[in-house]
Amino acid sequence: YVLGPRPRFVLDRVEPGGVREVSYRVRSDLRGRYPLGPLQLQLSDPFGMCELTRSFSAYDTLVVVPRTEPLPPLRLAGEASGYGDGRQRSLALAGEDDIIPRGYRHGDDLRRVHWRSTARHGELMVRREEQPQRAGCTVLLDTRRIAYQGGGPGSAFEWAVSGAASALVHMLERGFAVRLLTDEGSAAPGGDTDGFPGSVHESAESAGLIMDALAVVGHSDGGGLSRAHDVLRGGDEGLLVAFFGDLDEEQTAVAARMRQRSRGAVAFVLDSGDWTRDGRTAAPAAGSERLRLLREAGWTALPVPPGAELARLWQQAGQEGPGVRSSAAGTTTGFSGGRS
Incomplete structure (x- = not known):
């Protein structure tokens, strides 16, 4: 009904x-x-x-699927490393010895047959086309039940889901290889701890898979973000965009450590107490303290007031940048002003 x-x-x-x-x-x-x-x-x-x-x-x-909001184009920090503008970077092939052949597939151009490998493997092998290396972006969605209060279309959790969908679509349109990660450590598409698509064609398919996953995502019964942290510390994650619910002191520390493996990190933090009728009971001092800790760790951390427009917050993140230099990594992160 x-x-x-x-x-x-x-x-x-x-x-x-x-x-x-x-x-x-x-x-x-x-x-x-x-x-x-x-x-x-x-x-x-x-x-x-x-x-x-x-x-x-x-x-x-x-x-x-969740509602998506068009976001303004911004130049992301770390652009010099290829993570800023999302342009494809081709892998350099030094010569014939560096070419890794693969098995012949129906429709492959016979002019790409690699005869030396064909003789070695006993089957028809072709030279693999130059593979583009694409900048990666992970969107982290905090789904913990204890991190949100209230329900319905106007709740804090639904705003976070819609925000994650908007960020994923925006980054895909900019040419990034994206994945969705939840606090339980599950990644989509792929269903494993990698989850990044490998080509533009796969990205088009992954967009549908991600939106289907967000259409039915619900609250998790977990109490922490440690599983997501374990996934993120496995390698260089490129850009990290997170949508957090209520964070206590312990989970703020876990979220702060997630920044260490990312080229740039932006956090949108929702205080669910402000989104409910009893928002007067919320503790503004505690919210300011957790934002300060995230910023000291190198995050560009922004509070999300009730009914906020993500496009406006996205623009604000690009103007502010991290604001604080990370003492651990010694680098700054976040957005930098400019047009892409």
């Missing part, structure tokens, strides 16, 4: 072999996966003396 009342149609006097076409529109303000159908027919004679009911088993599925 989230999609509205069940549609009912009365078709009067359908002649033998006749065709009638009916349609209805569904709409939902709540993301999710909803079944449509199955169709049920009730047939009766003009006098109402006989009635037959027929039900079909086939049904369709409607996926309502």
Whole structure:
């Protein structure tokens, strides 16, 4: 019933072999996966003396993805290392000895056959095309149940989900290879701890997979961010954009350590107490303290007030930058002003 009342149609006097076409529109303000159908027919004679009911088993599925907000283009910090503008960087191939062949696939150009490797492996091998290396971006979504209060389309959690979707779409449009990471340590697409697509074609497919995942993402029962931290410390993660709920002192320290393996890190922190009616009971001093700790660790950390526009916060992050130099890494991070 989230999609509205069940549609009912009365078709009067359908002649033998006749065709009638009916349609209805569904709409939902709540993301999710909803079944449509199955169709049920009730047939009766003009006098109402006989009635037959027929039900079909086939049904369709409607996926309502989160709302996305267009974000302004900004030049990201670390551009000199290839993480700023998202342009593709080709791997240099020094010569014939550096070419790694692969097995022949139907449709490959026969002019790319590598005969030396073919003789060595006993099967047709072709030279692999130059592979573009793409800048990576991880969007971290905090889904912990204890980190959010309230529910519904206007809740803090739904804002975080919509914000993560907007950031993912924006970075994909800029040419980044992106992945979605949750506090439970699961990455999408891929379902493993890597999750980064390897080509532009894979990125187009991953966009749909990520949005499908965000359409049904719910609260986790976990109490911490340690699993996500374990995934992020496995290597150089490029740019990190995080959407955090309530953070206590311990989880703020864990989030601060996530910054160490990233070229740039931006955090949007939601105080769910401000998003509920009892927001007067929130502790502004505690919120300011956790933001200060994140900024000292090198994050560009911004508080998210109720009903805030992500585009405006995104622009603010680009203007402010990290504001604090990281004492651990000795580098600055965040956004830098400019146009891409």
